[in-house]
Amino acid sequence: MDLSEFEIPPAPSKENHIVDDVGEKSQVEVSQVAGGEQVLDKGEATVVEVHAPKSYAAALKPKYGRNIDTFSLPIPGKQGEFPTISLIKEEVDNGIKHCSQSLVGRLDMSKIDLERIKILVQQLWRPVGKIQSTPLGRGHVMFHFDKAEDFPKIWDQGPWIFDKQVLRLVKWTPNFSTEKEIQSHAAVWVRFSGLSLEYWEIRNLLALGRALGRPIHVDETTAKRELGYYASVYVDLDLSKPVPDKIWVE
Template sequence: MDLWEIESSFLRVASSERNGASTYEEMAKEKLGRSCSLEQLPTPARAQAIALWQPKGTCRLIPVGKGYITIFLDNEEDRNKIWSGGPWVIGKQLLRLSPWSPFFDPEKQRNTHALVWVKFPGLGVEFWEVDTLMVLGRTLGTPIQVDHSSTTIEFGYFAKVLVEVDLADPIPKKILVEVEGGDFLQKVELGATPKFCSHCKIIGHTFVECRAIKEQVQRAEDPKNFTKRSQQLKTPSQRTKRRELGKKIKERPFPMGRIWTWGQRPGNLWCLWKSGPNVPVLVVASSQQIAISYDGFLLSAIHGMVTTSARRAFWTDMESITNLNLPWLAIGNFNCIRSWDERSGGTGPLPCSITDFNDCIDACRLTESFTSGPKYSWRNNQKGRAKILRRLDRALYNNAWIQKFDGWSCKYLARDNSDHSALVGSIQSIPKPSNIPFRFLSGWVTASSFRDLVICSWDESFIGDPNFVLMKKLQRLKAAIKT
């Protein structure tokens, strides 16, 4: 028997003997959606497939489980027609062809593709041609067909295209359409999608239902998985790096109960807490956030990636946490700004990165915490024209959080050894230090009551040496202005 195997864009021929007979078989796997069980291929689906392909020779469809079937053909013409044709939609499901390979195990396959009706609301009718809508759909995946009401412009409001999307990839909520005379951003709305887990990257269950997450939570509750330290813990010594930098950094010990590091993750995020009867439960552990559940609320420590594409997976994880419906605080370095006035110097970010961030905040129904202190939380430690300032660190919370912790607010502290300002949150107002050096602000002169304040303070007399009198009057005036 000669076995012709479809592999990428070429044929590979292998010779073997089976019962002394010589035949030609061309094989390929074909996968239907998980919503259509093919343990026993339905007769209507078989009939529809045969009617679509109209093979000249024998065509056998053999189910192998998990929605996969093997197609047996006896001639090359039918093989080429099925392989290069399509897309094939059978039983309202897209059939995805892939090369046949030996030792195929349906249990090990991971499906991330689904057929989704994509809406383009507010799209001008001049763009409602089939070719144009298919081009718009191609930006999200593989377009299959345009809705009949869109081609005839019967309904209005939005155009609709059936697209095969890969749910494992970030799906933009807006796309940039370039036309003669100007460009515009077109909003994208997805229709009903199957259950998809952003953690496992597979269709079939949601993030909340994920068994892998539950196993992580169970392991997190096991004290054996914690890295224990003593009550007095010092930051790791970095003397070699300090000598290279030429800076002397003072080690500051701080009391701590435990340090939580997770698996082989990068060490950019740590979860630390004092010893107590309650132990936090890990919800999400990734290179961009650690989310824990503690005493009935959620806390996410954030360190977003630098690139826009890498952050999109993080935005998806953020939206998944919303489904837990608990008081939630997300705090840290998001590595992204929300508007152009949150930057100074350097080149501006991509507009889509700002849009993605704001869309994620809206989708998660979060609100940014009131923050006092410096306007920018990060700087590149350069001077002059090379200086760049950004507001990258922030705290976001939902309505349930502010109801549980009324009066929550944050404050940026002065930078010390880091290029980021520390962000401190508290339910009570953070008092202003009493030892802040006095600094005169020119804006005070424009206040209507400033002149009267100076005259009232200066007219009070002192007895003594003129230099002594001047010093006392200045001290009294400074105290009056500071209050």
């Protein structure tokens, strides 16, 4: 982890005052910090820490990890000039169990924001439980399902159209990295020529698309049989594999 991204907070402001303490003069340092008021005796000098009052909302905000004894955590080591730490296996297993019920997709976030994605998730997927949408960077969003029955339903029915963008989903895997994720898929219109019009039923056309990749939908002109030159099906293709120029229809 690059520690350069963390900001060092400015030193608290201090004012020196002279006060009477049992007939003698002593130095008092007053500093503004967060919390309450505390007086510390440091020999001849008395340090008074005056804490700014907390708001009601700040007082109610949860403080995750405050109840954990930090001395029970793994002891850091060092490799060269960098510190090392061994993660707790039980906690890693808990994290993997949580993330295993997740799918990851990628969108152009300059054309759609997270709030819009959350709305479309509810409208298009109609989940039984809650879905948490977490941005991962580089346009990737992780969708976590708290109900097991939602996961296969969304996975089997994809890809999805989110505001004219194709959302392709992949199953989350441990050590998922947006830096290493390679996008080899593309949604393209596939034209099927030489197909007699009696075979232009929607399910049959989608079946043709499935022979090449994941079918998304059928062109309106094709669905209405307005032009009989070829049938157009929108298909999500894996371009890392050869795309055949012919298929056999039985």
